Amino acid sequence: MIAETVCSAVSVAGLGIAAVTAYRKRFLRAARIAAYSLVPIGLVMTGVVGWLADTAFSPTAWAGFVVLGGAWLLFAGTRALERRKAGTRKEAEAAPESKAVAPAASAPSLSPATKPTAARPTTKPTTEDFSDIEAILKKHGI
Template sequence: MLAETICSAVSAAGLGIAALTAYRRRFLAATRIAAYALVPVGLVLTGVVAWVSGMVFKPTVWAGFGLLALAWLLFMTTRAVERRRLGAAGKPAGAAQGSPAPQAVAPAASAPSLGSGARPRPAGRKEPRAAPADDFSDIEAILKKHGI
């Protein structure tokens, strides 16, 4: 009952603001304000407000939301721990539980030696890809094709 009264008051105030806006000859804005003002009354008449207010004031509904929040928190915690383990071990969690681990790639002959000041990479890490000489050659070809 209280929610319906509040929605009616909000709609009445919105329609009043729309009337003032129309008086100032801003008809497009007045029509938009009137449309927004009619939404609360429409929600009351369709029963959505009664459904929402009935749901908000039930303790069992809040307990359900609490359980959903707890489930989400547990899920996110396990994901964070899984990611941390993946970063520390350098291999997927399934590989540590008995499945065959992927074979490490032998270092290339052109790898820098430790004497040149380069630090050794941890096992399982890939070498960063070298940037192509001309990053934009394919873009330039497309632009030339279209005459730009």
């Protein structure tokens, strides 16, 4: 009951400020103030304020928050253990070489259709100097 009264008083005060602002010929600002001041009374009329007040003083609701916190701790704990079990990032990056699906598989051979022939022009490899790019990358530690 007190929460509804406070919200109503805040709305009335806001509408009064909006009226004074409109009197000073600042209509856009007055419209914004009126919109903000109508929000608390709208929350009272929809029942949200009563629901929040009932929830804040309900032992069942607080027990529910404790259960949700426990669930979050379980999720966080299992994730931390999973990461610890997986190892460090460097170990994970080195591992894919040893975890190949078919380590004894050979490289695919070229069929006659994919072999380069004289009819197809081949591009010459470019011999550009990338030393300036390498210097920039080394400067940034890459």
